Amino acid sequence: MSRMRKNTEHSPTELRDLADEDLMQLVRRGGAQAFEVVYERHSSAAFSLAYRMCGTRSAAEDVVQESFLSLWRSGARYDRARGSVRTWVLGIVHNRAIDSLRRSVVHDRRRASDEGIEERFEARERTDVEVARLDEANEIRQALETLPAEQSRVIELAYFGGFTQSEIAMMIDTPIGTVKGRMRLGLEKMRAQLGGLREVMP
Amino acid sequence: MTIDICPRIDDAASYVLRAIPDGEWEQYEAHVHDCHVCIAKVEELGFVSDALLNAVVQLSAPPEIRSHVMAVVTAEAELLNASGAMADRPIVRESSRRLRFLRLRPWPATALAVSLLALGIGGGALLTGSGSPGDPATQSIACASAPDGTSCNMRVADDSAKLVVAGLKAPPKGRIYQVWLDRDNGTAPEATEALFSVRKGRASVDVPGDLSDVTQVLVTDEPLGGSEVPTRQPVIAAAVS
Numbered sequence: 001m002s003r004m005r006k007n008t009e010h011s012p013t014e015l016r017d018l019a020d021e022d023l024m025q026l027v028r029r030g031g032a033q034a035f036e037v038v039y040e041r042h043s044s045a046a047f048s049l050a051y052r053m054c055g056t057r058s059a060a061e062d063v064v065q066e067s068f069l070s071l072w073r074s075g076a077r078y079d080r081a082r083g084s085v086r087t088w089v090l091g092i093v094h095n096r097a098i099d100s101l102r103r104s105v106v107h108d109r110r111r112a113s114d115e116g117i118e119e120r121f122e123a124r125e126r127t128d129v130e131v132a133r134l135d136e137a138n139e140i141r142q143a144l145e146t147l148p149a150e151q152s153r154v155i156e157l158a159y160f161g162g163f164t165q166s167e168i169a170m171m172i173d174t175p176i177g178t179v180k181g182r183m184r185l186g187l188e189k190m191r192a193q194l195g196g197l198r199e200v201m202p
Numbered sequence: 203m204t205i206d207i208c209p210r211i212d213d214a215a216s217y218v219l220r221a222i223p224d225g226e227w228e229q230y231e232a233h234v235h236d237c238h239v240c241i242a243k244v245e246e247l248g249f250v251s252d253a254l255l256n257a258v259v260q261l262s263a264p265p266e267i268r269s270h271v272m273a274v275v276t277a278e279a280e281l282l283n284a285s286g287a288m289a290d291r292p293i294v295r296e297s298s299r300r301l302r303f304l305r306l307r308p309w310p311a312t313a314l315a316v317s318l319l320a321l322g323i324g325g326g327a328l329l330t331g332s333g334s335p336g337d338p339a340t341q342s343i344a345c346a347s348a349p350d351g352t353s354c355n356m357r358v359a360d361d362s363a364k365l366v367v368a369g370l371k372a373p374p375k376g377r378i379y380q381v382w383l384d385r386d387n388g389t390a391p392e393a394t395e396a397l398f399s400v401r402k403g404r405a406s407v408d409v410p411g412d413l414s415d416v417t418q419v420l421v422t423d424e425p426l427g428g429s430e431v432p433t434r435q436p437v438i439a440a441a442v443s
Contacts (some may be wrong), residue, residue, distance in 0.1 A: 004338035030279050030283065031275050031279070032272070032275050032278075035275055035279075036272060036275075039268060039271060039272070042262065042264040043267065043268065044203075044260060044262050044263045045255075045256065045260065046263065047261055047262070048258045048259060048260045048261045048262070049255060049258050049261035051261060052257075052258040054258070056360070056361065056362065057264070058361075058364065058408055059361065059362060060361040061266070061267050062362070062408045062410050063407055064263060064267050065267055065270055065271055065408065066395055066410060067272060068267075068271045069271060069395060069397075071273070072271075072274075072275050072278070073278075074393050083252065086256075087252050087255060088254035090256070091252075093255075093256065094220070094255060095220070098220055102224075102411050104205040105359055125236045127436070133260075134260065135258065136253075136256060136406065137257050137258070137259075138257050139268045139340070140253045140254060140256060140257035144254070144257065147416050154253075155219060156213040158216070158220070158221035159219045159220070159221075159251065159254055160258075162220075163221065164221050164222065165216045165221040165222065165223075167223065176419060177212070180212035180213065180215060180216055181212050182430060183212070183215035183216055183219060183221065184212045184214065184247070186215075186245075187218070187219075187250045187251070188247070189249045190245075190253075191247065191249060191250050193247055194249070194253055197292035200264065
């Protein structure tokens with residue numbers, strides 16, 4: 001805190017040099033420019049996650065917009081002891097996307113309208129940090145893909161599809177206890193594989 | 203005494219994946235609070251669920267999201283700065299879909315209904331045709347009411363709706379446009395978090411929330427940060443079907 005000045009005393013260049021956690025201190029005090037830098041850093045990851053979950057551009061835009069406005073209005077709740085700003089932001093997006101999916105009457109029809117959006121919106125690698133994050137994402141995806149299919153499927157349906165354990169049990173016609181067991185075994189295997197992973201900081 | 207096993211250990215995975223139904227969520231959280239086996243498992247598996255947040259194919263965020271978000275943020279920051287250090291920040295509970303932070307004089311539902319009747323808004327929307335060729339499920343519906351000189355329509359798909367305006371005057375100084383959902387059930391319109399300004403008279407706003415029984419989407423100008431109930435008469439009314 002001691003090296004932080006008032007938000008208005010930072011130039012845009014200085015703001016871009018600050019760590020996320022320092023930016024959040026300024027956001028907490030109403031710093032719109034600091035918030036914009038946080039947005040710049042994490043909006044693409046937020047949109048990517050929201051699109052992966054919601055399956056349509058329109059729904060993903062809603063989720064990202066709601067999430068960042070929520071973040072702006074509740075910045076004081078960020079606690080650096082509980083993880084990075086990026087994880088906090090993406091956690092909000094994940095929760096919002098699940099809420100959106102669960103209240104949607106077309107839950108089971110998502111992904112129908114925006115096929116090929118990846119081609120139009122695929123992000124380009126621009127910085128070393130982004131390259132490192134892509135490597136990290138590949139490693140995580142690989143860990144998921146190497147799981148037995150029945151384990152990766154229940155994890156994906158729950159985490160990215162927003163389905164509850166009982167909904168998944170019905171979908172795949174499997175006892176709920178088996179579904180929960182597959183989730184745990186799959187995550188434990190991924191945990192073992194990703195043991196050396198460290199979050200990439202901006 | 204150390205407890206080595208817990209019959210609810212599998213629920214730790216469901217918990218970090220958010221697969222536990224909302225109605226059972228608090229019950230499991232209470233259990234985790236008292237069970238060190240489940241606490242440890244949640245921490246262990248939570249590492250993976252956090253990592254999964256970054257595991258998706260990376261796309262670029264469409265620039266219009268930034269425009270919408272920063273318009274609201276800048277407006278609220280200006281209000282905060284103008285109000286001084288003791289001003290209350292608008293607070294929204296993360297779990298809430300409603301705006302709860304302003305205590306404004308409600309604009310009574312009956313008055314709103316009378317006003318809508320005066321405007322001749324009764325669901326007489328004009329269907330102007332389908333949306334873009336690439337999205338045949340989208341319908342474009344002209345707004346039932348909008349200020350003179352304003353072009354306004356709703357683009358409605360199966361699971362979403364977007365309000366598109368052109369030629370709309372900027373909201374009065376210190377105010378912002380807010381979108382409301384009218385369910386035509388005798389209650390006041392439901393607040394949304396869709397706050398927007400216009401750029402060169404234009405705006406394209408995604409209408410959030412469940413639209414299944416919404417009869418009209420309304421727009422009013424409200425104090426920065428939005429309101430819980432409309433405080434002004436609607437400047438735009440649009441049917442969604």
